[in-house]
Amino acid sequence: MSQSNKTSDGKSSGQHIKNPTELLPYLISLWPQKSRTQIKNLLTNKQIVINGKTVTKHNAIVKPGDRVAIAAKQSQVSGADSELFTIVHEDNALIVINKQAGVLTIATEGEKTRTAYSALSRYVKQQHPSNKIFIVHRLDRDTSGLLVFAKKPEIQKSLQENWNEVIIRRTYLAIAEGVVKEREGQIRSWLHENRCMTLFSSQNPDGGKLAITNFKVVRRSAAYSMLEVDLLTGRKNQIRVHLKDLGHSIAGDRKYGAKTNPIGRMGLHASHLEFIHPITREHLKFKAPAPKKFLFLFCEGKH
Template sequence: MTDVRVPDEAAGERLDVFLAETVGSRAKAQKLIEAGLVLVDGKPRQKRYALLGGETIEVAAAPEGPREEVPPAEFEIAYEDDRLIVVNKPAGVVVHPGVGNREGTLVQALAGRVAGGTDPDRPGVVHRLDRDTSGLLVLARDEETLFALQEALRRREVTREYLALVEGRPPARRGTIDAPLGRDRRVRTRMSTDTDDPHEAITHFETERTFPNDTLLTVTLETGRTHQIRAHLLAIGHPVAGDPEYGHAGRHGLSRQFLHAQRLAFNHPETGAPMELRAPLPEDLVRALREASGERTDHAV
């Protein structure tokens, strides 16, 4: 049983929309409501019920069916020593367990090789990548290293550089998006600048290459909010190509957003030596670039 208190600012929001954030999707929220597994202040309500604010929502666990065998997460080690591991994560891999993704995660595949932190679901996790964002992330192998890397991240001493193909062409070749982000007022699964709970968010971008209808950007994060790059680029009118949540799915044959963490740089927490690692662009993104440029690809044949 999970209890969720409805904040005052959620007054007027539909029950199923509000619950989507907690259970993972609006469709799952609707199924739980229809199954009678959701109570608002002890009473069953319809999915379209308008919340008043201040209520307590009780969500009972759905009966478990037969558990499917989930294969271990795939990944490549870009660097490893006694203190830390840098992983090149493919798209489709979830970093740590969460709602709707309890098995098959990266930290489970690295069990016994990463450690640190108070959350048993997130051992050694310094920062994350979205499930369908590929590229580099660093994990700690002990408590001291985790603290040092998190402090370096907080002091903005870790460089996280991405490649993002976006729809259209930004008005300037380079720029900074300084716009606080939080949970969107209407679409609770999204982060946006239209929020009641804003947090500082700063993203820098520079044009790498232009195409007839798209632009390839190098993007660096100064802060690290959830979905920051995707939400910020949408906010300036240039969503990430192929993004099913913030843009248009399927663009240039993509089955996920064109976002890749290509470069990671920081000072080693033990030795102080500068570290710089790069991850090549995955083949699905290479194909999308060819299609964006107008070249024939296997997908276009």
């Protein structure tokens, strides 16, 4: 089977592989211009990627059809910017980050510099002064978790225009007030926006946008429920409105009916993201673990 991949320096590498083989000898045959030491360093520095996942073991098995590439060596996110997010994945086309709660995706009139966009812009310019970053989607200030940025405008356009087709999974963890009795379910309604820019839910489709949310209870305490929420549509404030409809507003979300704020922020976290890479067409999977404050609410004896 023929295999062709793009390395981080843009050069094309091709190699035929008919049977499973160990990674190190495969890499040596794939890139003969590199020394054995150089290739070992790539593994050590977490720059070898197989099917979109970083691999460090020399004896990992490469199978026919696997995509092998060299990921770009990452610069360090510097100073105060490192407190805003961590980089989960980076390649020549895009960056996936785990954003902290309290951080804006993009600047507002009141905050220009302490945003994910501004910090990532500074980060990519460390690699080259002409580098830029482009927003693909957003998370609310108080929502933590996985967020995607493009490195080129054509990548941004491709992802945004084909969002429903390329997104395979988009899952959030939500801390809902009260005990949600149903183990799982689906909420389906049309969302409308009033003059105060607040969304409300209706079964009347006229002028609204269809929103569909699946939920599953993963933890319960006497006062709260942790839900795993899957978006079948990606509407503004969709989860927040739908959990209000359910009668269990997201903790800390006063705008949509919350009466408590046990963790000092809104209890919403973008935990899982799967999508098709716009260039390589690889199926990428990312996970951002539940924040410790979420888990602490369900420690025995806390409620």
